[in-house]
Amino acid sequence: xxxxxxxxxxxxxxxxxxxxxxxxxxxxxxxxxxxxxxxxxxxxxxxxxxxxxxxxxxxxxxxxxxxxxxxxxxxxxxxxxxxxxxxxxxxxxxxxxxxxxxxxxxxxxxxxxxxxxxxxxxxxxxxxxxxxxxxxxxxxxxxxxxxxxxxxxxxxxxxxxxxxxxxxxxxxxxxxxxxxxxxxxxxxxxxxxxxxxxxxxxxxxxxxxxxxxxxxxxxxxxxxxxxxxxxxxxxxxxxxxxxxxxxxxxxxxxxxxxxxxxxxxxxxxxxxxxxxxxxxxxxxxxxxxxxxxxxxxxxxxxxxxxxxxxxxxxxxxxxxxxxxxxxxxxxxxxxxxxxxxxxxxxxx
Amino acid sequence: xxxxxxxxxxxxxxxxxxxxxxxxxxxxxxxxxxxxxxxxxxxxxxxxxxxxxxxxxxxxxxxxxxxxxxxxxxxxxxxxxxxxxxxxxxxxxxxxxxxxxxxxxxxxxxxxxxxxxxxxxxxxxxxxxxxxxxxxxxxxxxxxxxxxxxxxxxxxxxxxxxxxxxxxxxxxxxxxxxxxxxxxxxxxxxxxxxxxxxxxxxxxxxxxxxxxxxxxxxxxxxxxxxxxxxxxxxxxxxxxxxxxxxxxxxxxxxxxxxxxxxxxxxxxxxxxxxxxxxxxxxxxxxxxxxxxxxxxxxxxxxxxxxxxxxxxxxxxxxxxxxxxxxxxxxxxxxxxxxxxxxxxxxxx
Numbered sequence: 062x063x064x065x066x067x068x069x070x071x072x073x074x075x076x077x078x079x080x081x082x083x084x085x086x087x088x089x090x091x092x093x094x095x096x097x098x099x100x101x102x103x104x105x106x107x108x109x110x111x112x113x114x115x116x117x118x119x120x121x122x123x124x125x126x127x128x129x130x131x132x133x134x135x136x137x138x139x140x141x142x143x144x145x146x147x148x149x150x151x152x153x154x155x156x157x158x159x160x161x162x163x164x165x166x167x168x169x170x171x172x173x174x175x176x177x178x179x180x181x182x183x184x185x186x187x188x189x190x191x192x193x194x195x196x197x198x199x200x201x202x203x204x205x206x207x208x209x210x211x212x213x214x215x216x217x218x219x220x221x222x223x224x225x226x227x228x229x230x231x232x233x234x235x236x237x238x239x240x241x242x243x244x245x246x247x248x249x250x251x252x253x254x255x256x257x258x259x260x261x262x263x264x265x266x267x268x269x270x271x272x273x274x275x276x277x278x279x280x281x282x283x284x285x286x287x288x289x290x291x292x293x294x295x296x297x298x299x300x301x302x303x304x305x306x307x308x309x310x311x312x313x314x315x316x317x318x319x320x321x322x323x324x325x326x327x328x329x330x331x332x333x334x335x336x337x338x339x340x341x342x343x344x345x346x347x348x349x350x351x352x353x354x355x356x357x358x359x360x361x362x363x364x365x366x367x368x369x370x371x372x373x374x375x376x377x378x379x380x381x382x383x384x385x386x387x388x389x390x391x392x393x394x395x396x397x398x399x400x401x402x403x404x405x406x407x408x409x
Numbered sequence: 410x411x412x413x414x415x416x417x418x419x420x421x422x423x424x425x426x427x428x429x430x431x432x433x434x435x436x437x438x439x440x441x442x443x444x445x446x447x448x449x450x451x452x453x454x455x456x457x458x459x460x461x462x463x464x465x466x467x468x469x470x471x472x473x474x475x476x477x478x479x480x481x482x483x484x485x486x487x488x489x490x491x492x493x494x495x496x497x498x499x500x501x502x503x504x505x506x507x508x509x510x511x512x513x514x515x516x517x518x519x520x521x522x523x524x525x526x527x528x529x530x531x532x533x534x535x536x537x538x539x540x541x542x543x544x545x546x547x548x549x550x551x552x553x554x555x556x557x558x559x560x561x562x563x564x565x566x567x568x569x570x571x572x573x574x575x576x577x578x579x580x581x582x583x584x585x586x587x588x589x590x591x592x593x594x595x596x597x598x599x600x601x602x603x604x605x606x607x608x609x610x611x612x613x614x615x616x617x618x619x620x621x622x623x624x625x626x627x628x629x630x631x632x633x634x635x636x637x638x639x640x641x642x643x644x645x646x647x648x649x650x651x652x653x654x655x656x657x658x659x660x661x662x663x664x665x666x667x668x669x670x671x672x673x674x675x676x677x678x679x680x681x682x683x684x685x686x687x688x689x690x691x692x693x694x695x696x697x698x699x700x701x702x703x704x705x706x707x708x709x710x711x712x713x714x715x716x717x718x719x720x721x722x723x724x725x726x727x728x729x730x731x732x733x734x735x736x737x738x739x740x741x742x743x744x745x746x747x748x749x750x751x752x753x754x755x756x757x
Binding site (some may be wrong): 138147165274303306307330393 | 419430432451452454458459460462470471474478479480481484486487488491495500513533558592616622623626637643644645651653654656657658675678684687705748749750
């Protein structure tokens with residue numbers, strides 16, 4: 062009966078959604094990239110909320126590391142409540158929103174247009190208000206998302222961001238690897254049964270901490286949001302560096318933690334954080350492709366090998382989505398309609 | 410015996426620290442402002458961790474709303490781990506750090522200098538490594554901070570940011586009001602006894618949520634950090650807008666929440682969030698100067714009247730600092746040496 066929920070189906074649709082998206086949107090993405098180049102743009106302002114804001118965190122690192130763009134995450138209240146927007150000339154202003162309906166995100170893009178910035182939107186609704194406001198209206202091609210917790214629209218947003226980054230870098234190798242993402246995702250989702258078993262142990266977990274860094278800072282935030290939405294646990298996300306500046310104090314014997322630890326330049330630091338967590342007796346759920354790192358966790362959730370770090374967020378969130386779903390199921394919660402949530406949230 | 414702790418003394422030193430700071434640093438701040446103007450700078454990159462990062466959140470809103478600067482919060486790992494820094498020409502790059510010793514913050518400023526950006530630091534150590542790296546080395550004048558939980562260095566950072574903003578706006582009215590901050594702060598701290606009594610009720614509180622928006626988004630994050638450091642509770646901070654995009658699901662009967670609700674353009678939205686919290690039976694600790702808003706909370710913590718919203722973060726954090734200290738005391742914890750923390754944290 063779990064298999065009949067929208068959430069279950071939408072999680073498993075992701076490889077197909079990404080495969081289709083990469084084919085369908087490449088030409089529109091190339092047009093946006095052409096405009097970025099022609100206008101000599103070096104900075105990006107991203108406006109988003111919820112899961113889309115977490116996709117924005119990925120863009121913050123990817124556009125920075127690959128394209129050397131300076132990325133700022135918008136503070137929509139400056140536009141919508143204070144009505145004192147910053148100066149945006151020579152910026153790309155990018156709105157990310159599943160529904161394309163949130164008024165505060167629209168306020169940012171409307172002002173950007175007024176100031177003559179380059180504007181673009183990533184939405185799952187080709188005729189949304191947000192899409193109508195911008196010069197480049199990119200489409201997620203995810204099909205209707207019926208579950209209140211976003212899954213396929215989140216990874217579709219990541220894929221579009223990666224596509225833009227690869228095109229802007231004119232990096233054929235990056236494009237080739239990106240096109241392998243659907244296969245890596247399918248391989249990751251095969252673990253389904255193992256994760257269902259692992260989730261049982263956390264039936265009575267009331268709170269936890271999720272740690273990631275760099276490209277997977279986004280994964281930590283998105284997994285924390287899924288756990289809050291679906292399992293009503295109290296979950297905080299941190300970069301491993303911020304975590305040591307204070308929050309480490311909350312960790313005591315048996316404290317549940319989730320560590321996002323794919324191979325890459327951030328892995329040694331994440332391993333060091335795991336060591337500090339173990340010193341304090343914390344329980345560690347670890348998401349990694351690295352065997353030695355997986356062995357250090359209480360509950361290992363494995364990723365396929367051979368994925369470059371910049372692409373890993375598309376895969377690294379999947380065990381987390383499954384874990385949150387199975388944990389909610391173990392607790393007898395309504396998977397598709399978590400309490401207190403609506404699909405379109407209008408904030409100002 | 411609480412009165413003999415460093416934390417108690419440092420909390421109560423704040424009005425004097427701010428008064429001294431505003432007098433001592435105004436000339437150096439004016440020199441930085443002159444450079445910002447002469448170089449035609451419209452964007453700021455801020456590098457900070459922990460409490461200083463929360464001061465950076467205040468700068469994000471204040472420099473935006475008052476000075477129309479586009480502010481980005483740095484992702485230090487792009488500089489320190491990935492070694493792929495964004496392009497920073499024509500930016501002010503501002504490092505904020507109590508100790509001025511964190512290697513990742515230094516990495517951001519060293520790269521900014523190399524690229525020819527305008528560089529500045531706010532630190533409490535006039536001879537720190539960070540201070541030596543930058544063109545404008547501004548000093549917090551807070552005296553040695555002995556408690557591991559930062560209090561006076563945080564409000565000193567806020568005051569320096571407000572000073573820079575007022576000078577850059579050439580706004581005499583703003584400067585006059587800023588110079589009243591020490592009196593407002595002293596008036597806020599008078600509540601000391603009332604907060605000691607209020608804290609007892611939360612002896613067994615295991616987790617809570619702190620909500621603020623706009624200028625006081627910073628206050629929500631800083632209060633959450635104090636509670637984590639001092640009381641080991643699990644605490645999450647949110648903007649009221651982000652909170653409705655998912656995390657609202659965790660709220661049930663009796664769930665403890667803290668709402669930062671000073672008068673200003675964000676108050677109606679914060680009141681609406683309080684209404685949604687009460688519908689779900691949440692318990693609300695409310696920090697406000699508005700009588701009607703205070704009356705809607707379970708535990709009202711009042712602010713002096715007549716403070717403009719942009720200045721309110723300097724006062725709004727004080728009841729929270731006192732609350733966190735008294736709660737830690739009620740629980741019998743070591744106020745000055747929370748477990749697992751050190752004063753200088755070197756992250757990469």
